[in-house]
Amino acid sequence: MGSTVYRTFKHTGKIVEDTVGAKCAEIEKIEAEIGEWEERLELIHTNAKKALGSVKAIAKPKVVAFCDCGAEIYEGAKFCGECFKKIEQEASPDSPVSQ
Ligand SMILES: [Zn+2]
16 A cells, blocks of 8 residues: 555655545455454364364374383374384385284
8 A cells, every 4th residue: 555655646746645545444444354354264263173173083093003111102103102212113004913
């Protein structure tokens, strides 16, 4: 908006208050809209978090091995979640895993 005012000023030598007023009204309207959208976005985020929470509750990570300490080692884990021992997971995806 500033550049528009400046351009008008540069060409006409004056600041057109009508234009500025109209632009301000436009911006005010847009700001109100942004406020509305932010509220909607927040609602979406809240719903997404709820959805994610229920998904996580259902889809538990796959246990692929057990640590020496007896803790479950999940797929893709690099360290034991209990004793933080480094896990050497086999690179081959078709390695035998007893379920
Ligand atoms: Zn462990």
